[in-house]
Amino acid sequence: MESIAPGAGFERRSRLRAGEVLLWLAIAAAPLYVPGHLVLASQILITALFALSLDLLLGYGGMISLGHAAYFGTGAYTAGLLAQHGWSEPISGLVAAMLVAAALGFAASFVIVRLSGVALLMVTLGLGLLLFELANALADITGGSDGLQGVEIAPLLGLFGFDMVGRTGFVYAYLVALGAFALVRRIVHSPFGLSLQGYRENPARMAQIGAPMAARLRLVNTISAGLAGLAGGLLAQTTQFVGLDALGFERSAEVVIILILGGGGRLYGGLVGALVFMIGRDVLSEANPEYWYFWLGLILVLVVLFMPQGILGGGAALLVRLRGRAALGEAAR
Amino acid sequence: MIRRAAFATASVLALGLSLVGARADSPPIRIGFIVDLSGEFADYGTEILNAAKLYLAQHGGAIAGRKIEIDAKDTGGPNPEVAKRLAQELIVNDKVDLLAGFTLTPEALAVAPLATEAKKPMVIMNAATSIVTEKSPYIVRFSFTLGEIASVLAKWAAENGIKKVYTLVSDYGPGVNAEGAFKKYFTLAGGTIAGSDRSPLKGPEFAPFMQRVKDAKPDALFVFVPSGDQGVAVTKAYQDSGLAGAGIKMIATGDITDEAVIDQLGDAAVGLVTAFHYSDTHPSEANKEYVKAFQAAYGSKLRPDFMSVGGYDGMHGIYDALVRLNGNADPDQALEILRREKFESPRGPFWVDPDTRDAVNTVYIRKVERQGGRLVNTEFKAYPDTKDPDKTK
């Protein structure tokens, strides 16, 4: 922030960096080094996408949500129900999942922009739980607690069937996640994105300088919901099953944990959080099925103790210390 | 602590036995278990896995020189997408020969298409919703269905002077199954339904429902809630609302008086009539031996319950199939044997219906009694060879 021409600073920040390209190349190469874990890799990408959608709202916009699974689940049920009723083409199904979730997000945004702090947290939680109960009550449509079965997805582009090893699913999830990250990257570096961060830092100030924040917050909630729906739709299509847990409180809470763990307000916070949390859980529950919660909890506590800004924040601070250049403090943003 | 130590003993025993028979060069037979070992349903999965391991330890862990390995994965569920991923990894990476376990219905349903695609027999040890077996021709169920239990209880109630019943079930798949079967068979037998409520799946408060029941003045209240804290809570609510004093009996599926929780019910439960397929006091040699072995392995405080017997019998079926195939785990041949299993289980006579691949149980009507320092389900009437009554295929 100490840059003399702030515009130059923003531009520098928005430039594509080598590290990012390498990261996405490394993920793309997953079939080479973890050929047996492509389903896990896809689920990590989906969770990262879900966390990214929350990041836009919470990390950049400063609006907490404890009911984000409402949009995830809406996307999942949209994609799942379409496929169950014979619309098995994946890409259009995914677009529909995103649009329906975005529409729900738009509707909810009129309630949400009026609230902040704990009330916002609890109202989003409440709306999420109401939707969960609704899905349970509409068991004839959703399958209730048994889950939605008979979800059959046609081959991608009519060519690549969803195989058991999960190759198609991985490539599909990868491409969608890459596109979503590119989109969010543009958004957060745009004037719109900057005004969101301004709102996060000082809502009163933004109102004073005349920014139409209510409309912008509605927009960001809509986009965030759409991305969450995209993630949910992806999960439904790659798993070919939708359970009530897609809408559950646990999923909402977990994505908040994942985002804070990785580092909110940073483009890759959700991705890093999803990587650490999900690989950690997989490895720990494999090694110690009854007590893995202990070790996962310990990791969270240690991260808080030693990296209060999340893993990416901690990494950035470490870089600053190593290179001794304060300007890099913003590097990871 | 006792559990762990005892379990270690059992494992060492199993290992010792298996080493005797195993040749170094034969590849092991691998069974992938998908169960809940952490989270809300940890207890269910633990009972299933413990019992399955016990069966192996008792019978020697190797067949025709091939060691039998259990590869257990935790879903921490209900978590269908994790269950499906674990099943995929078990099939593709670990090259398991069979899938087994399945505590919860949605997890079984999510995995079912994989079993079909990979042609792996999938042995259900709990997941008791009726539709499960219809979702893959490779599924064989060794547990029970709620339709079986509720239909028998309905018949018994009608035969025993109960004319008007109010039903109260948890509002989710199994609850709807239980309610549907009870109402259908109770009305068919000439009874009337005074009213039906579904209670939220979460939450301990049943008193307002009890008040509704009291107002409807039925002869009995039929209850299904999942085994665990809600079972205890609903029993207490029945007692604290004075329904017994108003002449309203409570009858239930045996989930409420599950041996894992029955002692927590206290004297509130004495006299409670339930229908179920397993009681740990079932009077047979097979059961006495089973209970003894279970407690020797896992500590005398733990009582084997219906979850455990599902795991034990499922392993029995798998083991039998492998023995008959002389250690060759060809999936289709194994499936053919599994779907025709018939043996004396600790629960009593048990067989699998070859047409539906679903469990066929003797369903017992039991009464809770105090025996020594503990509460038990004493069986007093048996309905042999009960199938899920509404199973079409």
Place this chain on the structure above:
Amino acid sequence: MAVELLTLLFNGLAYGVLLFLMAIGLSVTMGMMNFVNLAHGAFAMLGGYLGISLTTRAGVPFLAALPLVFVAVGAVGAGIEVTLYRRFYRSPQLTHVLFTIGLTFMAVAGATYVWGSQIAAMRVPDWLIGQTMFLGLQVGSYRLFLLLVGGAIALALVFGLERTRFGAMVRATVDNRRMAQSLGIDVGRVFSLTFALGSGLAGLGGALAVNFLGGIQPAFPLGYLLVYFLIVVTVGGLGSTLGALAAALLLGLADAAAKFYAPVIASFAIYLVMVVLLMWRPHGILGRR
């Protein structure tokens, strides 16, 4: 008709008091101290298990076990406050979330290790089982007991936190830490004691709740009740004891009314009431600000 309505009212209030007893500790730690203490359920679980162990294994009478649980869990809370929580008072609330969820995960595994994954229930004395005559009504004895204990605790807290010197010190410290310090208040000690109070109440609530809930098991602190605790505290208004009581009673009554008159919407009732109330009063029924 009147009997029916009064019975419903009584049951709703008793359930509300149960929610109050379980959530009041969180009202202290999160409401008064401004610490998003999602580990509240873990303290409640500890109280529940301690209560069970004391009454069933050590043979301590139920009524004597309750204060013991309060003191023991309070002491554990104080210990954790001094070693861990204290570092994070000035951290953003999201850090609190991550930290306390981490602690809760560890507590869940710890409880599985010590008490096993089976549910455990409380054996209460015979006079708390069954029904009692109260003001001409046949009511559940344990429910009546909860109402009395809940009322006593609410009174003690309102009096203790609003009318005593310690209460004034707590409020001063929370409102303006530096000013309180410069007035000579030992801020660290006040916070430790307040946190110990909150934890002790959580433990007591847990021990009292077990018999109503049916039992506890290690996944308890991550379950649906965590949501209920948060609802009671926020709908009541952060830091307001009376607010928490009012919110809890309101939710209990709403739940009872929905289950009795319209069971179809019973599973929605509590959440609907919460959303509507928070839309109407974002700072809670009796929230300040």
